[in-house]
Amino acid sequence: MGTEDKVIKCKAAVAWEPGKPLSIEEVEVAPPKSHEVRIKIVASGVCHSDWAYLYDFSKMKPRPFPLVLGHEGAGVVESVGPNVTKVSKGDNVIPLFLPQCGECERCQSPKTNLCSKNWQKTQQCVLADGTSRITCKKQQVYQFIGISTFSEYTVVPEDNVTKIHPDAPLDRVCLLGCGVSTGYGAAINTGKVEPGSTCVVFGLGAVGLAAVMGCKVAGASRIIAVDINPEKSEIAKIFGATEFVNPKEHSKPIQEVLRELTNGGVDFSLECVGNVGVMRAALEASCPAGGVCVIVGWIETEELSLAPIDILLGRTLKGTYFGGWKSVDAVPRLVQDYLSGRLLLDEFVTHRLTLDQINQAFDLLISGKRTMDTEGKVIKCKAAVAWEPGKPLSIEEVEVAPPKAHEVRIKIVASGVCHTDWTFLHEVGQNMNPPPFPVVLGHEGAGVVESVGPGVTKIAKGDKVIPLVVPQCGECERCLSPKTNLCTKNWEQNQKCLLADGTTRITCKNQQVHQFIGISTFSEYTVAPEECVTKIHPDAPLDRVCLLGCGVSTGYGAAINTGKVEPGSTCAVFGLGAVGLAAVMGCKVAGASRIIAVDINPEKSEIAKIFGATEFVNPKEHSKPIQEVLRELTNGGVDFSLECVGNVGVMGKTLKGSFFGGWKSVEAVPKLVQDYLSKKILLDEFVTHNLTLDQINHAFDLMITGKSIRSIIRM
Structure with a gap:
């Protein structure tokens, strides 16, 4: 009704x-x-x-x-x-x-x-x-x-x-x-924080942490976070703080401490407490010669007093309301920035409560328990669990343990859905050796480092990263060889869907859950070996660059690295899923003059042209075998032929094989991210559907029926 x-x-x-x-x-x-x-x-x-x-x-x-x-x-x-x-x-x-x-x-x-x-x-x-x-x-x-x-x-x-x-x-x-937009905009819009500057943020509630994030995005080189709660130190680092100062640990007024730390005062000072005493300290902590102080904290009844000398030398005192955003126009853009991982x-979210628990939410807020660090603790989150082969994935609450030595725990922001995930679930015993069950699939993800285990040196908490199916330790014989990208470190354990110690970090219903290829990106959190994680550019949209974790890198590299496609050559690419389209793109980037795209789905013709195909051939429209058709079209045969289907009938003679496109994973993927950011390679064009984790089985259906190229699961 x-x-x-x-x-x-x-x-x-x-x-x-x-x-x-x-x-x-x-x-x-x-x-x-x-x-x-x-x-x-x-x-x-x-x-x-x-x-x-x-x-x-x-x-x-x-x-x-x-x-x-x-x-x-x-x-x-x-x-x-x-x-x-x-x-x-x-x-x-x-x-x-x-x-x-x-x-x-x-x-x-x-x-x-x-x-x-x-x-x-x-x-x-x-x-x-x-x-x-x-x-x-x-x-x-x-x-x-x-x-x-x-x-x-x-x-x-x-x-x-x-x-x-x-x-x-x-x-x-x-x-x-309210809160996040206000703090973030206070730095970006009102303060207009500049690259290379030094900033201080007073008060590390949601507004203050958002201000820290705004300073980081604006390019500040030093971001000093100030709070009387020592637990806020590590939390602030997630959002970009480089230093933490607790006023209770100093005998001097906090503004004096900050002036000493910064050789005279900070460039930008943001007050996010709503206390006139702190407002005065924030102003005095800014550099007299051109420092900017932004009042963000909300208070209606008390007056702020200052002496003219406080601003006569060049300080600027500003106020901000809703971060200076034109609300209706700006908020959708901020939503998009969140979806892209920027x-x-x-x-910011530490507790999920019902409306009946609203007073408890107030209690948590005022007692300071609204900030909860997960480091060193088991995290409960959602994951898509495959309990047995051939059955749909089940959305479950799982427990993800802290990382052990040389491991990294990652908050997965987005994951692509690859045909390999579906195959290991539904074609067990046909085309694939069975993985152990239960298992969390997914291997094409991107996210943010939540915490690191002992001995991790290559990445840090808060970094944007892509977990990788191919490790690169940089030390084994294969890593040191230019002839292969197949690092041997923990290879056998990862292929068994385990980590280095022979166990996993995911459990569900008191049962160990295996981690697909040691990765498992169909989970809101996962733990991966350090050598299977690479740090990427902080501006990279995670719901796009996640595709570089497998399919796009594989197809693109097959043309660039393994095939070594040459300028002016003629190429054929069999199969126009994400891998095949990436191979088409690789052929184009390499300078091929003819790129013949082959697929039995006629709808792929126009799509292939976006990635660089010059011609399209549908085997169903010919009575001859496709190889004869291609030899006739090319006066004897193509220079480079790339098979991206996974069908032995299509393969014919195999000259070269390619795994992960021949890339040395940890080194190469950040470069590919940069190529995307500089528009050298396409990623957006692969994405046909944006879904939630709850829709993971629908993503499989779209893929198998040919209705998607890549579905992105946003966690």
Whole structure:
């Protein structure tokens, strides 16, 4: 039964009066009026501002009660009111406490992001007509900043809603509704942090950690993180901090400590606490000659005093609201940055709770337990487990143990779905030797290092990496030989789906789960040997470069390295899956003048041309064997023939074999990433579907029916 145009009854966390815990109530959410949108909230972050408006009357001006708090949410449009044109029913959206109408004088100005439309009304916790759309026990309930995401449904003005990518995980991108966008933008937009600069960030909650991340993305060379909680030191490093200072460990004021550390003061100072004393310290920590201090922390009732000399010599004091972003325009771009791996969000999330646990969330927030380091601990996460051959993968909660010596634990951000994964599951005993079961498949992933085991020297926590099916220790006889890329280190163990000690780091239901080729990228976290991990460029989009973990590198290298295709030559490529298309691309890059693409699927013809094919031949359209057809087309035969099907009937005579395209894996993959970033090779064009881990079996179906080239699983 449709709910459109009807009152919806649902649960919400209602604040009946200040200073008292929230109460879970059944509320009524009215249909949206003109230029309003009703949203089913799927997830909401719990921000310190929510707590402060309920409990901290010394710093915040009072809001009207009863009130539904929450302003950091994401959801799906349930219905729209008359005259709404920007979003539609079914859209994934993020409600925004900062509107962007696009028409007022402020929206038209590049100097500010403070849209004036309905500003006063939403600050009074009502909508444009002076009322709210939420009632409880026959009483109007106010909507915090016009948003109220601590409700299963809410109604917001159209100008306070932005449509986002349909593949975006709502329980992550909801954080872009406030804290992460605010801190990140404070560095990027307001402070305008410069490459090579020195920065300090005061306060390492979500906003402060996002500011650290912004400084790193902007290219700062020193990022000093300041907090009185020593546990924040390692956490800050994940987001890019190079140093950590705890004011409690020093007898001098923190601004003096920082000036001594930085030879006179930092270039950029960001205050993310909301404390006027810290604000003053942040200003004084900046360099008198041109230092910039950005006030990010939110406080409404106290005054900040300073002497003119504090700024006369050249310091700049700035404030920021929502990180300076034009909200409706910017948030979808930030979502895309997260999906491409440029922006961290998963690392901010430490607890998953239900609406009934909202008061517990506040307790965790205030007690400082909102920051939880996973290093050295077992991580529980989702993985796609193959319990037995021939059966669909099962999404399970697994435990991923900490890395042992010379191992790396990785947060997988994205994984390609390769035909080899399907084959080892469904063609056991036919074309493939069976792997041991249960097993977590996947071997074409990319992610971020969560932690490293003892003895690891090549990569560090926070690095972007690609786990590799082919190790490169750099020390064995084969690694030192230019004739092969087949490193022998732990090779036999990895092929048995084990790590060096003969066990794995993944368990499920008290049972060891094998790691496919020692990798297992169909898991939100995995552990891999150090020699099977390579560090890549920090700007690389992980949902694209993950393809370099197998298929694209294999096909491209088969032409470039193994075949050594020559300029002006004639090539034939059999099979136009991802590997074959990459081989076509390799032939083009090598300078081949004729590239004949061969496949029984006629739809591959136009696709192959994108990668460089000059001709297309479908064996089904000829009565002769395909090799005869090709010999006739090429006056006796091609110069280079690449078989990318895995069918002995197609292979004929085998002259050369290629494994992982002949690349020395650890050294080569970062170069291939750079080639993608510089547009020398294609990756985006391989991706036909973006799916979630829960859709992994659907990804297999798309692949086997020929409806996809590569599906990307976003964790």
